[in-house]
Amino acid sequence: MSTDLFDRLGVPERIREIAGYDLFDPDLRTSLDAIAQRSAGLLEAPVSLVSMVLDMSQFIIGSHGVAGWVAEAQGTPAEWALCTHTVLAGEPYCVVDGRTDPRHADNPFLRMTGLRSYLGVPLIGRGGHALGAHCVIDARPRIFSDVDLAVLNDGAEKSMKLLDAYRLR
Template identity: 75%
Template sequence: MNTELFDRLGIPDRMREIAAYDLWDDGLRAGLDAIAKRSATLMDAPVSLVSMVLDTSQFILGSYGVTSWVAEVQGVPAEWSMCTHTVLAGEPYCVVDGLSDPRHTENPFLRMTGLRSYLGVPLLGPGGHTLGAHCVIDGRPRIFSDLDLAVVTDGAEQAMALLESYRRPS
């Protein structure tokens, strides 16, 4: 595990904020799946996710088009997750072609899945922390438009509104 990454993601207040949600609720998961499907459909993309990025891993809460081992384990190590970059930046993060982008050419996730392009928007919690991301991923290089960004941003806002309805009282 990359200790610098762990330190940046494992901020105690951020982790407590993530823990305040009932992330295992079937209704929440179904709602987030619907949001992911809508974004993928509107953008004609094969994969979309709503995920939380924990201190060591990305945890997929809602998805569309996720298959194989990723669907079974419902996530990937934080070092492999493109959503980690979105969370750490705290702003939209875009990759046109991960196989030629020096930040991602060595990423095992891209090699194993065949996915190449990514557009993610942060999920901003009420405590001010970036908790996760809503993203769309494609298997081809792709230049994302302002309209694509608006679709993913809208999905992220819908995802946070839904998550808030599953927030446990403190």
């Protein structure tokens, strides 16, 4: 991983805020899975995530349609995660077709999973930091609409309200 990426993601206040949630609570995970399932259904996408992006990895805390090694690992390296781009931008991030997009054409996650398009919105914590993302990922190229973005923003707001109920301190 590049030192620059680690430095940009590893801001101590941001990491402390992520650590302040009980991310392993099974009730929280079930509720976040339901949000991901709702977004996937409304946007007709095979995969949806609610994730936290740590300094070196993406940690999936809610999901729909995730299988194989990604499900077993409950995440990916940060440099492979499209949600990392959402977190670093602090605003919605879209990839119409990862195979033809020069920013993502060599991404191992996309190559190994066959997924191609992405729309994600940041999860903004109380401290104003982008902690993670709520997204949909599709196996076909897609142009996402403002309605799609509104669905994800709604899911992100619901995710943050849930997370706030699972604060450790």
